[in-house]
Amino acid sequence: MRIARRIRAMVLALLVCVLVPVAAMAADSKLEDKVVVYSTHGESMLELVADAFEKQTGVRVEFINLKGELADRVRAEKANPQSDVMYGAPSSVYQELKGEDLFVPFTPTWADKINPLFKDSEGYWYGTIQTPVLMFYNSDMMSKADAPQDWWDLADPKYKGKIVSRNALSSSARATYSALLQQFEKKNQMDKGWKFLKAMDANVKRYYGSGSLQFQAVGRKEAPISFAVLNSIIDNKIKNKMPLEIIDAQSGSPVITDAIAVIKGAKHLNAARAFVEFAGGAKAQAMLANKFNRMPTLPEAIAASPKWMGEIKFRVMDVDWGALASKQSEWMQHWDMEVKDSGKDKK
Structure with a gap:
């Protein structure tokens, strides 16, 4: 009996060890109700991506087009970030801000399909447009x-x-x-x-x-x-x-590689990761290619884009x-x- 009780206790302890992290992961992966995106892209491009993302996830996108002021705004808010995602601007800007500890790494499902030319080797940013x-x-x-x-x-x-x-x-x-x-x-x-x-x-x-x-x-x-x-x-x-x-x-x-990254200290971290997953994915890249003539970085998206993008060498x-x-x-x-x-x- 004692042996049986010990076995049951060990099994329960094991289940707790396994189930608690799973429950924690499930809670952690719950998407917040909104995501704040700072960008250099035009309003019409942002609206297209935002509407498609909200339709797929139910998460509301609040975006601000900052053009040339984007990097300075992210820097200024380092102690108390007001945005979750940086979307747009050349990769050289992302590399500079990465050095200033302004991003957190994230690995989307499509990360390994992108040419190393278009992504950070440590996963801090990814190119969405070449x-x-x-x-x-x-x-x-x-x-x-x-x-x-x-x-x-x-x-x-x-x-x-x-x-x-x-x-x-x-x-x-x-x-x-x-x-x-x-x-x-x-x-x-x-x-x-x-x-x-x-x-x-x-x-x-x-x-x-x-x-x-x-x-x-x-x-x-x-x-x-x-x-x-x-x-x-x-x-x-x-x-x-x-x-x-x-x-x-x-x-x-x-x-030039226009990129996307999750901002360190993002208040809507899970929604930010979900937005990066979506905006950098083949569906969104092909959408921008066909609507706005922006050349994708993902080969799968190029295949679904205007013909010239696959032909011009x-x-x-x-x-x-x-x-x-x-x-x-x-x-x-x-x-x-x-x-x-x-x-x-x-x-």
């Missing part, structure tokens, strides 16, 4: 033979007055100028890098504060050459019937975005003060 930045030209103004073949050609005096560009306030331009500089830094040739950017600046007819004005300038034949994110080039080529041709740069083109520039994260702001401040318009003719 955004190649490519050169292009107006084929009504310039032939393929006369167009630049690589980024370094943009400094050739023969292209003086034939380039229009975004200024460095644009995340794509910031990333591009910084990526080009890094190619010189790798060879300990930063002086040559700044000389290249100054020579390129001398050829730039005008900088624009918005992508729509930039493309309008190329369309009205103000200048034939520019560079922009691939989906914008395709949008203007297909929807606006602009005679644009893409240049596959010999040195490769920078590929381009070389990828070797960029260490992690190393770039701590230098980009300083470099672009220098570009803005010392390079921009420095090569223009003074009247």
Whole structure:
């Protein structure tokens, strides 16, 4: 009898050890009634993802579009986070904020399906959109033979007055100028890098504060050459019937990765993880690809996206975005003060 009672006691103790953690996990995994998302994405994109997420989970999404102020807002709230998820902005920003201990790691079900190029090796952030930045030209103004073949050609005096560009306030331009500089830094040739950017600046007819004005300038034949994110080039080529041709740069083109992460100290942690799982998944990525022409990072999503996303081939520039994260702001401040318009003719 004593032996039987001891056995029963041991079994009960074992069940307690097993069942308590399971019950705790079940309680921990219960989704909160809302999730707060800080983002750089436009309202229409956020509404599409938010509505689909709420329909699937019942969790209400409160989102705020902060554009260029996103990182600073997350930093400012570090001691008392008011958001749960950071959604949008380039991976270089995520790497910088990860170093400041502003995220917590999370492993969604699709994590192992993403190319290492598009995710943090420790699971602190994941790319949801890949955004190649490519050169292009107006084929009504310039032939393929006369167009630049690589980024370094943009400094050739023969292209003086034939380039229009975004200024460095644009995340794509910031990333591009910084990526080009890094190619010189790798060879300990930063002086040559700044000389290249100054020579390129001398050829730039005008900088624009918005992508729509930039493309309008190329369309009205103000200048034939520019560079922009691939989906914008395709949008203007297909929807606006602009005679644009893409240049596959010999040195490769920078590929910016828009990412997503769970903010450390999130007040709605389970809902935050669920949002990352959903927004980074193939269904949401394909949804944004078909509605907004944003190129997915998941192969499964690319297969369900507009045909051009699987067909256009381009070389990828070797960029260490992690190393770039701590230098980009300083470099672009220098570009803005010392390079921009420095090569223009003074009247």
